[in-house]
Amino acid sequence: MEIIRLQIPNNLKKESLPPLSLAIGYFDGVHIGHRTVMLTAKSTAEEKGLKSGVMTFDPSPKAVLGDNPEEVKYITLLNDKIQLIEQLGFDYLFIVPFTRTLANFSPEEFINNYIIQLNVQHLVAGFDYTYGKFGKGTMDNIETYSKGRFSHQTIGKVAKNDLKISSTLIRDLIQKGHVDEVPDYLGRFYSVCGFVIHGKKRGKQLGFPTANLMIHERYILPVNGVYIVRLLVDGKWEEGVASIGYNPTFNEQQTERFIEVHLIDFDRDIYGKPIILEWRKRLRDELKFDVIDKLVEQIGKDKQDAIKYFNR
Template sequence: MEVLTLKNTTDILNENLEPIALAIGYFDGVHIGHQKVILTAKEIAKQNGWKSAVMTFDPSPKAVLGKNPEEVKYITLLEDKTKLIAALGIDYLFVVPFTKEFAGLMPQSFINDYIIQLNVRHLVAGFDFSYGKFGSGNMETIKEHSKGKFAITTIEKITVENEKISSTTIKSLIETGLVQEVPKYLGRNYSINGTVIHGEKRGRQIGFPTANLASNNKYVYPANGIYVVKMYVAGRWVNGVCSIGYNPTFNEEKNKRFVETHLIDFDQNIYGEHVVLEWHSRLRDEEKFANIDALIAQIAKDKQNAIEYFQLKD
C-alpha cells in the first residue's frame, strides 16, 4: 500500500493517479463498521479494474477544533491505522493533515480539490460522514457537490445487539474496563504499542517479574485494574497478566500510572523492546494489600486465572 500525505491540492495534481474507488472517513479503530466501508470500496474497485483507496485525517478533528484537544484519546494512532488498512489489501492511503485552515474549506471546495482532482470514480462513506466548514456537507449534499463526476455508496448504520458500532462506544468499553466486550465491535482485541522500560523491579523481588510499558498517552487506556493480556514480544505472542494503575500497595500518592505485565512461562531480557499489548479480559479492580504476602497470594491467583482463561480459549 502506498501512503500519500496530501497537504494541499498541488500534492494531488502531481500524482496523476489512475481511476479510484475511495473509502473516506476518520476511521479511528478501523472497527467492523469502518471495515465495511473500506471493503465495499475495495470490491467496487475490483469490479471496475480501478485502484482502491482510503482517505483519512490526522489528527482527530476534535483535537483541532474541540475545547479540550489535550483530552482527545485514540483507539488507533496513525501508525496503527495505517497497518490495519494495509492488511485489508488497499492500494492507496491518503492522509490529509487536519488543520483549522483545512476545516474552513467550503464543502464544494473540498469535493473539488480532494475528491474530483484525485480521479475518484466512486466514493464510499458511512451514513453519518460530514465534510467542509462546520461539517455542513453530508451524504445528501455530496450528490450535488459531485457534479456527476463520481458515484456514491452510503453504508448505513451497523449494529451489534441493537448498539451502533462506533468508536465512541468502543472507547467507553475500554475506559470502563470491559475489554472483553470490545472484539464484537472492533473485530479484534484492543491493543496498544509501546516499549519495555526499566521499573522499580518490585515484581522480580517477589517472584513475579513484570515488563513495564511506556506508551503514547494519546491511547485510550483501560480502567485501573488487573487484566488477562497477550504481549507480542521477541517475535511471538506470550500470555500474561497486566496491572494498570497506581500500585497502591507501594505508592500512597496517585501521581503516576503504571502498566506492568507478568508474562507466563517467559524469561528473557526484553528491555528496550518494542511490543504490542493486547487486552483480553478484566479480572478484578486494583487493590491495596495490607502486606506483601497478601499481594503475592493474590498475584498467584491472578496468574492461575489467566492460565485457565487461555486454556478455555484453546
Template sequence: MKVIRLSHPHSFKKEDFPPLVLALGYFDGVHLGHQKVIKTAKIKAEELGYKSAVMTFYPHPSVVLRNSKEHAACITSIKDKEEEIKNLGIDYLFIVEFTNHFAELLPQEFVDQYIIGLHVKHVVAGFDYTYGRLGRGTMETLPFHSRKQFTQTVVEKVVENNEKISSTLIRILIQNGEVHRLPAFLGRYYKTTGIVVHGEKRGRLIGFPTANIEHVDDYILPLTGVYAICAKVEGKWYKGILNIGYKPTFHDPSTVKLAIEAHLFDFEKTIYGQTVQIVWIKRLRSEKKFTSVEELIKQIGKDKEEAQQYFAKNSQEKLAFCLKQ
C-alpha cells in the first residue's frame, strides 16, 4: 500500500495516479462499519479494473474546528489506522492534514481538488458522510458536485444487536472497561502501543514482576482496574494480566499519575525501552486499596488464575481471530 500525505494546497495532478475507487471517512477504530465501506471500495475497484484507495484525515476535524478534547484521544493512532487499512488490501492511502485552511474549502472545491483532482472515478462513503465547509456537502449533493467525472456508492449503517456500530459507541465501551464486547464491533480486540519504562520495581519484590507501559500515542484508555491481556514483545505474543490505575495500596491516588503495569505469564526478560502492543481482552475487577501487601499478593494470584482460566476456556482460534495479528 502506498501512503500519501497531503497538506492543503496539495500539488498532485490527476495524471499522477491511475483511476481510483476512493473510500472516504475519518475511520477512527477502523471498526466493522468502516471496514464495510473500505471493502466495498476494494470490491468496486476490482469490478471496474481500477486501483483502490482510502482517504482519511488527521487530526480529527472537531479538534481543529472546535478545540474539542472529545476526539483528541483516539481508538486507533494514525500508525494503527494505516496498519489496519493495509491489512484490508488497499492500494493507496491518502492522509489529509486537517487544518483551518483546509476546512474552509467549499464542497465543490473539495470535490474538484481532492476527488476529481486525484483521478477518482468512483467514491464510496457512509450514508452520513459530509464534506466541505461546515459539512454542507453530503452524499445527496455529491452527484451534483461530481461534474459527471465519477459515480458513487452509499453504504448504509452497520448494526450489531440493534446498535449502530460507531466510533462513539466503541469509545463508550472502552471508557466503561467493557473491552470483551469490542470484537463484535471492531472485528478484533482493542489494541494500544507503548514503551516499557522504569517504574517503582515493586512487582518483582512481591513475586509478580511487571512491565510499566507508557503509551506512545494519545489513546482512549480503559476504565481503571485489572484486565486479562495479550502483549506482543519482540514479535511474540504472551498472555498476562494488567493493572491500570493509581496503586491505592501504596499511594494517595490524588498525588500520582495513572500507571499501567503488565505482568506477563512465563516471561522473564528485561525489556526496558522496548515497544509493546497491548491487546485488552477482558476486565477482571476494579482497582482497590488493600489493607496489607500480603492481601494484595493473594489477590494478584487470584487475578492471574482467573485470567488463565479465561484463556483456557477461550480457544486459541478465537483469540487468534480477535487479535488479527
C-alpha cells in the first residue's frame, strides 16, 4: 500500500495517479461500519478495473475546531489506522492534514482539490459524511459539486443489536468499561499501544510481578478497575490481568492513573519493550485495601478469573 500525505492545497496532478475507487472518512477505530464503506470501494475497484484507495484525515476535526482540543481521545491513533487499512489490501492511503485552512474550503474547492485532482472515478462514503465549510457538502448534494465527473455511492446506517455502529458508541463502551461488548461493533477487541516502564516493583514484593505500562495519552482508556487482558510483547500474545487507576491502597493522592499488568506464567525482563494491550473483560472496580493480605488474596482471585476466562 502506498501512503501519500497530501498538502493544503493538494499539489498532486491528476495525471500522476491511476483511476481510483476511493473510500473517504475520518474512520476512527476502522470499525465494522467503516470497513463496510472501505470494502465497498475496494470491490468496486476490482469490478471496474480501478486502483483502490482510502482517504482519511489527521488530526480529528474536533481537535482543530472543538473548544477543548486537548480532551479529544482516539480509538485508533494514526499509525494504528494505517496498519488496519493496510491489512484490508488497499493500493493507496491518502492522509490529509486537517487544519482550519482545510475546514474553510468550500465544498466545491474540496471536491476539486481532493477528489478530481486525485483521479477519483468512484467515491464511497457513509451517509453522514460531510465536507467543506460548515459541513455544507453532503452525499445528498454531491452531484452539485461532482458535475458528472465521477460516480459515487452512499453507504447507509450499519447497525447491530438495534444500535448504529459508530465511533461514538464504541468510545462510550470503552470509557464505561464494557470492553467485552466492543467487538460487536469494532470487529475486534480494543487495543492500545505503548511501552513497558519501570514502576515501584510492589507487585513483585506481593508475589504478583507486574509490567507497568506507558500508554499514549491520546488513547481512550476504560474506567478505573481490573480487567482481563492480553499483552503482545516480542511478537507473542501473553494472557493476564490489568489494573488501571490510582492504586488507592498505596496512593492517597489520586492525581495520576497507572496501568499495571500481571502476566500469567510469565517471567521475562521486558522493560523498555513496545507492547500492545488488548482489553478483554472488566472484572471489578478498583478497591482500597486496609490490609495488604486482603489485596494479595483479591489479586489471586482476579488471576484465577483470568485463567478460567482463557481456558473456557
